[in-house]
Amino acid sequence: MRARQCRSAVLILTLLLSSAPLFAQGAPLVNAGVEARVDALLGQMTLAEKIGQLNQFSGGGPTGPGTGRTGYGEMVAAGQIGSIFNVTGAKQTNGLQRIAMTQSRLKIPLIFGLDVIHGYRTTFPVPLALASSWDPSLVENAAAAAAREASAEGIRWTFSPMVDIARDARWGRTTEGAGEDPYLGAAMAAAYVRGYQGTRLDDPSSIAACAKHFVGYGAVEGGRDYNTTEIPDRLLRNVYLPPFYAAVRAGSATVMSAFNPLNEVPATANAFTLQQILKREWGFRGFVVSDWTAIKELMAQGIANDGASAARKALLAGVDMDMESGLYLNELTAQVNSGAVPMAAIDDSVRRILRIKFALGLFEHPYVAESDTPNRLDPVHMELARTAAEESIILLKNGDSRPSLPLAGGTRSVALIGPLADDARNMLGSWAGRGNPADVVTLRAALSDYAAKHNWRLSVEKGVEIIGGSDAGIAAAVDAARHADVVLLAVGENAPDMSGEAASRSRLGLPGLQERLVEAVTATGKPTVLIVFSGRPLVLTPLADKVSAIVQAWFPGIQAGPALVRLLTGEANFSARSTVSFPRAVGQEPLYYSQLNTGRPAGKVDLTHPPTNGNEKYVSRYIDETNSPLFAFGYGLSYSKFEFGPPSVSVTTISARALNAGGQTLRVSAEIRNTSSRDGVEVVQLYIRLRGTSVARPVRELKGFQRVALGAGESRHVEFTLGREELRFWNIDMKDIVEPAALTVWIASDSQSGQSTDVQITE
Numbered sequence: 001m002r003a004r005q006c007r008s009a010v011l012i013l014t015l016l017l018s019s020a021p022l023f024a025q026g027a028p029l030v031n032a033g034v035e036a037r038v039d040a041l042l043g044q045m046t047l048a049e050k051i052g053q054l055n056q057f058s059g060g061g062p063t064g065p066g067t068g069r070t071g072y073g074e075m076v077a078a079g080q081i082g083s084i085f086n087v088t089g090a091k092q093t094n095g096l097q098r099i100a101m102t103q104s105r106l107k108i109p110l111i112f113g114l115d116v117i118h119g120y121r122t123t124f125p126v127p128l129a130l131a132s133s134w135d136p137s138l139v140e141n142a143a144a145a146a147a148r149e150a151s152a153e154g155i156r157w158t159f160s161p162m163v164d165i166a167r168d169a170r171w172g173r174t175t176e177g178a179g180e181d182p183y184l185g186a187a188m189a190a191a192y193v194r195g196y197q198g199t200r201l202d203d204p205s206s207i208a209a210c211a212k213h214f215v216g217y218g219a220v221e222g223g224r225d226y227n228t229t230e231i232p233d234r235l236l237r238n239v240y241l242p243p244f245y246a247a248v249r250a251g252s253a254t255v256m257s258a259f260n261p262l263n264e265v266p267a268t269a270n271a272f273t274l275q276q277i278l279k280r281e282w283g284f285r286g287f288v289v290s291d292w293t294a295i296k297e298l299m300a301q302g303i304a305n306d307g308a309s310a311a312r313k314a315l316l317a318g319v320d321m322d323m324e325s326g327l328y329l330n331e332l333t334a335q336v337n338s339g340a341v342p343m344a345a346i347d348d349s350v351r352r353i354l355r356i357k358f359a360l361g362l363f364e365h366p367y368v369a370e371s372d373t374p375n376r377l378d379p380v381h382m383e384l385a386r387t388a389a390e391e392s393i394i395l396l397k398n399g400d401s402r403p404s405l406p407l408a409g410g411t412r413s414v415a416l417i418g419p420l421a422d423d424a425r426n427m428l429g430s431w432a433g434r435g436n437p438a439d440v441v442t443l444r445a446a447l448s449d450y451a452a453k454h455n456w457r458l459s460v461e462k463g464v465e466i467i468g469g470s471d472a473g474i475a476a477a478v479d480a481a482r483h484a485d486v487v488l489l490a491v492g493e494n495a496p497d498m499s500g501e502a503a504s505r506s507r508l509g510l511p512g513l514q515e516r517l518v519e520a521v522t523a524t525g526k527p528t529v530l531i532v533f534s535g536r537p538l539v540l541t542p543l544a545d546k547v548s549a550i551v552q553a554w555f556p557g558i559q560a561g562p563a564l565v566r567l568l569t570g571e572a573n574f575s576a577r578s579t580v581s582f583p584r585a586v587g588q589e590p591l592y593y594s595q596l597n598t599g600r601p602a603g604k605v606d607l608t609h610p611p612t613n614g615n616e617k618y619v620s621r622y623i624d625e626t627n628s629p630l631f632a633f634g635y636g637l638s639y640s641k642f643e644f645g646p647p648s649v650s651v652t653t654i655s656a657r658a659l660n661a662g663g664q665t666l667r668v669s670a671e672i673r674n675t676s677s678r679d680g681v682e683v684v685q686l687y688i689r690l691r692g693t694s695v696a697r698p699v700r701e702l703k704g705f706q707r708v709a710l711g712a713g714e715s716r717h718v719e720f721t722l723g724r725e726e727l728r729f730w731n732i733d734m735k736d737i738v739e740p741a742a743l744t745v746w747i748a749s750d751s752q753s754g755q756s757t758d759v760q761i762t763e
């Protein structure tokens, strides 16, 4: 096994070097000037000072578990800390930095980190929502705005992007990533890194990115947070690693190791993923930070019996910085003195951390201007937040026989019902940075404005709480519905408790009494638009049939209300598409479009009823639910209607040899027409399937996408290119190559539809 991994490492390195620069276009981490400075500084450092750089502690809150302290001044002066996180405000970061720069012997600046996940003060939609835009440039702009705001307060490092592939909606952290697909995930990963880091890391408004959680965290068994993962090496490389590779290639300065054990080796002590893949194969030159107290958790995970071995195992596996456990600080000196940890390993980690500090220009610009700390929202960022929300909110259903949205010009009386109609806090999602509920414009606030201007009668009823509470408010909600032309029903999850970290759910319906509320309100027979605020795709059956329209709003950020009102009234058009599959029942999880075919695919069997004979029974199915998602990956509606012409290809045969050599590509194109009288944006998606290969490949894989704006009646020839990048995969011999195969290509509006054409990939 080991020998095979070694051989493949050499092969991968050769392939990577020949195909793609390791830090393509990203902010340069390595240059001769920086390396010389790192060497010179390292040469002056004592062992204690070196080890000091490897520690990160959380300030600004309750006592840190690694130190039992809240104040870190003395430790910073003694050179025992390399990074502090969770401290915000220019005065606060400057204060600590001044101690590092004036009282510590070597005057090495601190690097301040924070979870700037979807905005800093300006809170954008949660990452799963941003991904639904299928718009990497939007994500890049949002990340750049967050970087400007955070860096103004001295934060030069964010623990973002989370690029974990999430295929099980029970996992609460689904909300933090781009969804289920590695291709889309890779595009989004690179976009975040470009946004945070800009073209120069030493620009004072750039912040270092941190691709997390390395690796496999999204595959936690049962969707239960922190749980075990079992991911065979090939699946790891084909599905879970590509977004990380994209982030590293875009120049991500740092990577965070994950909490989960991966194939029985905790990610925090996993030399195969950290040393071999990340550092050796990919040539990553930045540093790896552990997750919160994860080094200490190696003891609970059963691979270390004391703090000393936990620290040694993590460091030797490639974790350069210890977040919060304090074990590097307390244990590594003795480990080095006893020879258990070679000085070269310490030096390598210190070098990596110093490299990023120099690359960020922290030695030249350790402080930020205190007067410039923005006290109000930047109007440009607010506008971006509204655009981002508009591009992220998905129209999942619009009428049964005729569209229920946009709300007709004649709509005079609207009942806005539900616990999320006027809930500022929840609009901010689960990682709100320094987001402030007071900055949020809720749906109620925005709709009240609109109603006042357009002479609409608006009644508002909460109905029930998100979780718990009583059904006492349902009667008033029903009454409001009866007196309205249309009902907007704002329901969903509680962002901080039900989505994000440590928020796995075993049931995925609307929580609390909300399903009862929906049933009671829809029983009035009034047209009802269900607006769902959630951090994951919820199980919306059987409610989906009872409402006339469904809008998946996720947690849309500070401009939730204005964006929703513009979409609902048709001032703006929907263009978002889902990047996760919506389950019909929890028992379908993990659920994702990119599955392998079975030997007994259900094919044309009618799965809407239990099997009645052998033909219906002995296929891959459930006896009590269909296999398909309620809403598929890539799916989303618009006020426009688009028609896809048949795809055509530039060649019908192409050789694997030529593809592997690089340069050779094939083009696939189709005519897309906006057949409606409404301007709109279609997300045109390219899928492939490979057959006859050495290992089974998925029934469909996304390999390209474009947001195409089409005016009413307009049509456009949309073209994609398929080359080595898109057609390669890790094969039976663990080689990352294009194999001879029968290739099917679709150009489609989602993962389940579209017309296809075939191409032969010959030897």
Ligand code: BGC
Pocket: 115, 159, 212, 291, 292, 501
């Ligand atoms: C999370 C990370 C986060 C870190 C620091 C951990 O619990 O898993 O994603 O960056 O805390 O706040």
